[in-house]
Structures are given as C-alpha cells and as structure tokens.
Amino acid sequence: MKDPLCEDHIRELENSFSDHVEIIFGPILPSPINTIIKYAPQIVIIDLDFIEAYETFLIDIKNLPFNSPKIIGISSDFRRAYLALKNGFFDIIIKPDIQTKLLQIVKQCENSFFNKDQCITISTPKEIRYLSTSEILMFKADNNYVNVFLNDGETFSIFNTLSHFQKNLGLPFLRVHKSHIINIHFVSRINYAKKFLKLKGCEKFIPFTEKYTLNIRLIDTLKKEVRMNINPKN
Structure with a gap:
C-alpha cells in the first residue's frame, strides 16, 4: 500500500526542480535497485516503509557503484531510518515532516554536484x-x-x-x-x-x-x- 500524502508532497516538490535532477519515488517501482542502475539518476527518493526484504535491499544499496546517486530515505520507522544512514543514504526524513526538509536536502545534493570536479x-x-x-x-x-x-x-x-x-x-x-x-x-x-x-x-x-x-x-x-x-x- 502506498502513502498518497507522502507521494503527493514529493510530486509537488518535483515540479520545482530542474528537469536535470531526476527523482525516483520508491513505492511506485517494482525494483528500486534495478531502476537506479538502469536510469542512473542523480537523486533518488525512496519511501522505506514499503520496501520488502529490507536488509537485503540495504546490502544492494551499499554495493552500488562508486558513482551512484544521492539517496534520500523517507520513513516513519526510526530503526529503518537508522539502518539506512549506516548503509550510505545521503539523508533521512522522518514522516510527516517531509516538504520543507526534502526541499532543503535536494538543494544540498545539487550544491554537492555543482562543486564536485569529476x-x-x-x-x-x-x-x-x-x-x-x-x-x-x-x-x-x-x-x-x-x-x-x-x-x-x-x-x-x-x-x-x-x-x-x-x-x-x-x-x-x-x-x-x-x-x-x-x-x-x-x-x-x-x-x-x-x-x-x-x-x-x-x-x-x-x-x-x-x-x-x-x-x-x-x-x-x-x-x-x-x-x-x-x-x-x-
């Protein structure tokens, strides 16, 4: 089951970002990992509350290539949020405080891409x-x-x-x-x-x-x- 309010907040914010910044919302995807590898977005937003086999998912995230995107997790579960941070997530947002913090974090991601010589x-x-x-x-x-x-x-x-x-x-x-x-x-x-x-x-x-x-x-x-x-x- 999806979280309609959470998804609406993210979709609303997505329209304010440049088309160069790709945001993938986890719950609508059959396989977030495969989508990350296939489309190579710069920013990924995943609702962790709807990820099955969570520990396996975190291992896959940790093993992504060195040039993997900035991954932002959203969750109402503090344990899932803590484990995500330990396994390489850029940041975590605890529900329901989504819109303001998400906008700030995505801007931080954009700044980090801007300043990095590759x-x-x-x-x-x-x-x-x-x-x-x-x-x-x-x-x-x-x-x-x-x-x-x-x-x-x-x-x-x-x-x-x-x-x-x-x-x-x-x-x-x-x-x-x-x-x-x-x-x-x-x-x-x-x-x-x-x-x-x-x-x-x-x-x-x-x-x-x-x-x-x-x-x-x-x-x-x-x-x-x-x-x-x-x-x-x-």
Missing part, C-alpha cells in the same frame, strides 16, 4: 579522452555530431547526439537549448531579455529557450549560493 571519459573510434568537468566549456549539436569545446580553446567532434550527453552527464552540465549543453561553472552572464548566456573563455553568445527556463533559474540559484559561501565575513 573525470569524464569520452571515446571516439581513434582515441579515448580523459577530461575533468572543469576543462569542458560546453557541448554543441552539429547535425549527427556533437562538438566538445574545452576551456583551452580546443574543439573536437563526436558522432553522437546531444540527448545522449544530456542523459549521461550530471551537474555542473545543464541543457539550455536544443543545441547546447553548458558547464555552469563558466557562466559569467545571463541576459533574460535577449535570452542568451555568456561563458568565460568563449566569445560566442549561447542562446537559451523557454523550455529550459528552470535550468537557467538553477544556474542563477547555485552560483548565488556559492558566492555566499565563499565571501569573507564583514
């Missing part, structure tokens, strides 16, 4: 490139290819789709246009009137569309929060 492996028929997220300015669709722009001015092409990169890349990369995924670390200017972005180290103006407005708002929110964190006290 290694990305990009393979082509001729070579394999190992890049850190801090080296990549943006990805741009070009017919059947994707052009990768690096912060040292180099550009190279890959036979693939931008949707493939959107699905597999996490923050700090966000899609802002049908043809552009940008590294939000390099955003230096957002012009809402003319709907373009400016990236440090890139002379071109990057357009954005209404479809990705939530992503633009997320860029603004994350960069403001980081500025607040690093500014010295008066």
Whole structure:
C-alpha cells in the first residue's frame, strides 16, 4: 500500500526542480535497485516503509557503484531510518515532516554536484579522452555530431547526439537549448531579455529557450549560493 500524502508532497516538490535532477519515488517501482542502475539518476527518493526484504535491499544499496546517486530515505520507522544512514543514504526524513526538509536536502545534493570536479571519459573510434568537468566549456549539436569545446580553446567532434550527453552527464552540465549543453561553472552572464548566456573563455553568445527556463533559474540559484559561501565575513 502506498502513502498518497507522502507521494503527493514529493510530486509537488518535483515540479520545482530542474528537469536535470531526476527523482525516483520508491513505492511506485517494482525494483528500486534495478531502476537506479538502469536510469542512473542523480537523486533518488525512496519511501522505506514499503520496501520488502529490507536488509537485503540495504546490502544492494551499499554495493552500488562508486558513482551512484544521492539517496534520500523517507520513513516513519526510526530503526529503518537508522539502518539506512549506516548503509550510505545521503539523508533521512522522518514522516510527516517531509516538504520543507526534502526541499532543503535536494538543494544540498545539487550544491554537492555543482562543486564536485569529476573525470569524464569520452571515446571516439581513434582515441579515448580523459577530461575533468572543469576543462569542458560546453557541448554543441552539429547535425549527427556533437562538438566538445574545452576551456583551452580546443574543439573536437563526436558522432553522437546531444540527448545522449544530456542523459549521461550530471551537474555542473545543464541543457539550455536544443543545441547546447553548458558547464555552469563558466557562466559569467545571463541576459533574460535577449535570452542568451555568456561563458568565460568563449566569445560566442549561447542562446537559451523557454523550455529550459528552470535550468537557467538553477544556474542563477547555485552560483548565488556559492558566492555566499565563499565571501569573507564583514
């Protein structure tokens, strides 16, 4: 049996997050573990009260790959909550205090993705490139290819789709246009009137569309929060 109130709260909050942050609500899934592995979301929310074979489930969670998502548990059972924290959950919310705390925790997850420099492996028929997220300015669709722009001015092409990169890349990369995924670390200017972005180290103006407005708002929110964190006290 599902918890309708809990699910409604989560669905209501989900609409306020960018489309880049995927949230999976546990009780609607036949197998949360298989779904995590298949879709590789960045954030997973699971109602622990409806998980059968709980100890086995926790072992599976603990054995997820190193690049597994941030997992947030929701429960009315303090024992289940305690065991989840011991087995690698990012945080736990005790019912019924869901909405406010969940919003705060998801924002913490977004900030942790934003601040983490990660290694990305990009393979082509001729070579394999190992890049850190801090080296990549943006990805741009070009017919059947994707052009990768690096912060040292180099550009190279890959036979693939931008949707493939959107699905597999996490923050700090966000899609802002049908043809552009940008590294939000390099955003230096957002012009809402003319709907373009400016990236440090890139002379071109990057357009954005209404479809990705939530992503633009997320860029603004994350960069403001980081500025607040690093500014010295008066």
